[in-house]
Amino acid sequence: LTLTEGFGQMVPQMQYTPEERYDVVHFIREVFIRGPNRDQYFEVSDEYLDSLPKGTPRENLVPPDGHPRDYGPVLTSQFRREVNRAMTFDLGEHVFASYDLHRMRQHHVWDGFLNLSQTQHMRYRGERQPFPDGEPLAGLQTYHWAYGADFDPAPENSLMEGLENSKSMGPTDPELMRYNGHYLDGRTATLSFSVLGREVLERPRVHRLEDFVVLENVIRVASGETALQLTTGAFDGDPGTEGVLGLAGELSAALDKTGSAHGAIVLAADGAAPGGAFGIGDFIAAAVAGDTEQLRWEVTSQHRLGLHIPASSTPLVVRVLRFAGSGAEEWARFRDYADLVVQNGLMTAPDLSAVESGGVPRWTTVIETAGTLDVKKARYDPIDYRNNEGISPTRIKDRPRVSLPTDPAYVVDDLTLPEDNPWNAWMRTAALDFFDDGRIAVTTLGGDVWLVSGVDESLERLRWRRFATGLFEPLGVRVIDGLVYVTTRDGILRLHDLNDDGEADYYEDFYTDTDVSNGFHAFNFDLQTDSEGNIYFTKPGRYTDYSQPGALLKISPDGEDIEILARGFRVPNGMAVDPQDDQIYVSGQEGQWVPASKISILPVGEDVQPWFGVSQTRDKPFDAFVQPFIWMPRELDSSTGGELVVRDERFGPLNGKLMHVSFGKGWIYYHMQEDVEGVNQGSVVALPFQFDTGVQRLRVNPADGQVYLVGLTGWDGEATERDGSLNRVRYTGAPAHLLTETHIRSNGIELVFSFEVDVESAATVANYSVERWNYRWTADYGSDHWSLDDPSATGHDSVPVRGAVIGEDGRSVLLMIDDLRPVDQMMVRMDFVASDGTPYKEVTYLTVHRVPGSQEISQR
Numbered sequence: 001l002t003l004t005e006g007f008g009q010m011v012p013q014m015q016y017t018p019e020e021r022y023d024v025v026h027f028i029r030e031v032f033i034r035g036p037n038r039d040q041y042f043e044v045s046d047e048y049l050d051s052l053p054k055g056t057p058r059e060n061l062v063p064p065d066g067h068p069r070d071y072g073p074v075l076t077s078q079f080r081r082e083v084n085r086a087m088t089f090d091l092g093e094h095v096f097a098s099y100d101l102h103r104m105r106q107h108h109v110w111d112g113f114l115n116l117s118q119t120q121h122m123r124y125r126g127e128r129q130p131f132p133d134g135e136p137l138a139g140l141q142t143y144h145w146a147y148g149a150d151f152d153p154a155p156e157n158s159l160m161e162g163l164e165n166s167k168s169m170g171p172t173d174p175e176l177m178r179y180n181g182h183y184l185d186g187r188t189a190t191l192s193f194s195v196l197g198r199e200v201l202e203r204p205r206v207h208r209l210e211d212f213v214v215l216e217n218v219i220r221v222a223s224g225e226t227a228l229q230l231t232t233g234a235f236d237g238d239p240g241t242e243g244v245l246g247l248a249g250e251l252s253a254a255l256d257k258t259g260s261a262h263g264a265i266v267l268a269a270d271g272a273a274p275g276g277a278f279g280i281g282d283f284i285a286a287a288v289a290g291d292t293e294q295l296r297w298e299v300t301s302q303h304r305l306g307l308h309i310p311a312s313s314t315p316l317v318v319r320v321l322r323f324a325g326s327g328a329e330e331w332a333r334f335r336d337y338a339d340l341v342v343q344n345g346l347m348t349a350p351d352l353s354a355v356e357s358g359g360v361p362r363w364t365t366v367i368e369t370a371g372t373l374d375v376k377k378a379r380y381d382p383i384d385y386r387n388n389e390g391i392s393p394t395r396i397k398d399r400p401r402v403s404l405p406t407d408p409a410y411v412v413d414d415l416t417l418p419e420d421n422p423w424n425a426w427m428r429t430a431a432l433d434f435f436d437d438g439r440i441a442v443t444t445l446g447g448d449v450w451l452v453s454g455v456d457e458s459l460e461r462l463r464w465r466r467f468a469t470g471l472f473e474p475l476g477v478r479v480i481d482g483l484v485y486v487t488t489r490d491g492i493l494r495l496h497d498l499n500d501d502g503e504a505d506y507y508e509d510f511y512t513d514t515d516v517s518n519g520f521h522a523f524n525f526d527l528q529t530d531s532e533g534n535i536y537f538t539k540p541g542r543y544t545d546y547s548q549p550g551a552l553l554k555i556s557p558d559g560e561d562i563e564i565l566a567r568g569f570r571v572p573n574g575m576a577v578d579p580q581d582d583q584i585y586v587s588g589q590e591g592q593w594v595p596a597s598k599i600s601i602l603p604v605g606e607d608v609q610p611w612f613g614v615s616q617t618r619d620k621p622f623d624a625f626v627q628p629f630i631w632m633p634r635e636l637d638s639s640t641g642g643e644l645v646v647r648d649e650r651f652g653p654l655n656g657k658l659m660h661v662s663f664g665k666g667w668i669y670y671h672m673q674e675d676v677e678g679v680n681q682g683s684v685v686a687l688p689f690q691f692d693t694g695v696q697r698l699r700v701n702p703a704d705g706q707v708y709l710v711g712l713t714g715w716d717g718e719a720t721e722r723d724g725s726l727n728r729v730r731y732t733g734a735p736a737h738l739l740t741e742t743h744i745r746s747n748g749i750e751l752v753f754s755f756e757v758d759v760e761s762a763a764t765v766a767n768y769s770v771e772r773w774n775y776r777w778t779a780d781y782g783s784d785h786w787s788l789d790d791p792s793a794t795g796h797d798s799v800p801v802r803g804a805v806i807g808e809d810g811r812s813v814l815l816m817i818d819d820l821r822p823v824d825q826m827m828v829r830m831d832f833v834a835s836d837g838t839p840y841k842e843v844t845y846l847t848v849h850r851v852p853g854s855q856e857i858s859q860r
Contacts, residue, residue: 574642
């Protein structure tokens with residue numbers, strides 16, 4: 001029950017199936033109870049099992065059998081723990097091929113399918129990597145580009161040095177090989193890259209007749225003065241024969257190791273000559289068609305089948321046919337097939353350059369949904385949650401909710417997702433941004449980009465069009481000059497609709513990440529820009545093997561240069577750049593070496609990289625830690641999302657505020673900042689709304705000036721009613737009753753409101769309560785709350801309020817506090833009446849780094 005429903009601060013472990021939860025129970029019984037706590041152990045009997053409640057499976061956790069998800073022609077991901085950046089092609093005919101994009105090698109080909117059952121494509125948490133489910137096509141696992149004197153993987157002459165059976169964190173030297181991106185045309189995909197400066201287009205294909213499987217790679221090599229070399233296969237073992245022979249030639253034990261590729265086959269095979277006749281056992285073979293007059297085959301000393309592609313003043317288009325078989329019958333079958341292709345032009349090579357003008361669309365169905373205005377869903381009270389830690393998070397819906405105003409200044413609208421779609425795409429929405437005309441670009445964790453139109457005041461006719469697929473966990477998106485940029489786990493893509501048919505045709509590799517980790521938490525978070533066009537995103541600092549963990553990165557507008565601005569973040573699941581002055585804010589999630597959730601401000605003009613508290617080696621002293629401007633306890637935000645500085649007057653009194661969302665709570669907040677003698681500090685208030693998922697990102701729509709949010713259900717959250725959500729926080733124009741500023745004075749805390757207060761009610765000290773506490777920076781997950789008055793004790797200090805003084809304009813209150821000191825966290829609760837009779841009940845959390853000297857405040 002605890003695993004299913006959670007307990008206290010432990011959230012439900014919904015990422016596990018019922019069977020896996022029972023596995024956890026059995027592990028605890030056998031390891032922690034059978035021996036150390038024998039008196040609590042009992043034998044499991046049939047009667048006991050029959051007494052247990054019957055399971056009720058959760059629907060739609062994984063796609064139903066017979067209706068798999070359609071990820072598109074290719075899917076980018078990790079591949080087992082061998083390849084950090086793999087692109088897997090569904091070639092059809094039950095054959096899949098996977099490329100290592102860091103080395104442009106086809107590293108695995110198999111008969112079966114790509115198993116995603118333990119990944120986020122199928123599970124809420126999904127900590128494992130995809131893996132091939134099926135039999136590898138024996139003899140066809142080696143295919144890669146090389147350069148230099150021969151095709152063997154030596155350091156001085158191969159892109160593959162030491163990497164054929166190992167992973168790589170980043171790409172090779174771009175002067176040797178550079179991946180440009182890929183094109184889609186219907187259900188086919190074409191890779192674009194350069195080798196030694198020559199541009200290459202490559203499309204893998206398969207031809208199958210029952211058990212006869214021929215792999216084909218169609219390549220278009222641009223003109224250039226540098227010769228290229230392609231390894232098309234490698235024989236495992238010591239062949240009896242290897243070399244080049246004509247299509248009509250006879251096999252023998254003595255073949256030339258080199259020869260023209262025109263009208264010829266290259267092979268390596270087990271061979272024997274019993275009774276003087278040559279026989280053939282297991283073999284690999286390749287043939288080429290197309291512009292082959294100057295191409296040459298070579299079999300190397302390591303039994304690799306190499307293809308020399310010469311310098312050329314014109315582009316060369318070549319079809320490379322590869323086959324592995326056994327025995328004379330299969331050899332003859334491949335030779336006859338190659339002869340049909342090479343000599344008779346069977347299935348001429350496609351013009352790969354045509355993809356550069358756009359391809360045939362795949363997702364032509366436009367799905368219409370209707371939104372809901374003012375959903376009227378209130379969040380719970382964080383103090384009630386803290387005071388009832390024994391309440392299961394899944395039963396939070398039963399806890400008391402805060403009150404929503406009867407005539408609210410802000411409401412939440414719901415933009416209905418196309419959860420029922422022809423491709424069974426899982427709508428776990430992860431990021432969003434806007435085109436100038438108000439259309440939305442929305443990403444999903446599973447790798448989609450959707451475009452949403454019809455976003456007007458009524459939301460009555462939202463139109464959803466699938467724009468791109470197969471991306472590697474896109475957790476950030478930005479529309480720049482009309483093009484969609486997406487932060488993925490392996491870099492930043494720029495998506496091009498080349499023929500204006502509503503779908504991306506070219507997935508350009510705008511920025512290639514040089515530090516791609518296999519760790520489950522190794523996401524690239526968010527995508528923001530500044531006034532000069534620079535691009536920003538963040539990397540986590542825990543549970544990764546990054547060379548630069550916990551970093552804030554700045555990418556130049558052309559994608560060529562990278563700068564690390566700061567380090568030491570744990571899980572910085574979001575950031576913001578203020579469009580007014582380019583000030584940068586970064587969130588941070590509670591955990592090891594992070595005592596509570598926080599938001600940090602990047603110092604301006606620092607000569608060294610600031611450090612924000614987390615180091616995998618923990619080799620920095622605490623006094624090097626840059627304090628956040630605000631801490632947030634778990635009761636308020638258990639897992640941070642993204643930020644946004646609103647700069648649009650149409651958003652009402654919250655214009656100019658730093659907004660923040662919570663992935664853990666499914667809430668939205670606004671922050672109030674002040675500079676006290678050069679030190680940034682501030683406060684936070686949660687708006688009264690509850691969203692149906694954890695919230696990830698938020699943006700202002702340039703068409704209407706309102707704030708839109710997306711979120712998803714993952715593994716660490718209490719808002720789990722839906723898998724994804726898209727909402728709008730809308731200013732109605734009604735009078736707002738908001739706390740708009742907080743100021744630390746030498747003699748108390750000044751609260752500034754957007755409305756006039758009732759003097760008698762607001763001046764009543766009993767209508768306020770103040771608490772404070774500190775955190776400790778340790779290797780534990782989070783921190784207890786520690787007394788400021790008695791640092792050896794846990795708990796909160798109650799802070800006496802000596803008086804409440806109303807400001808001259810009737811819109812501020814100074815809470816008189818004699819013993820005001822720097823402290824990590826203060827909490828102020830207030831419950832009074834506005835001058836118009838409206839009840840006002842609120843709580844704000846503050847961080848106090850510095851208390852200023854005495855400052856007068858005009859009194860009423």
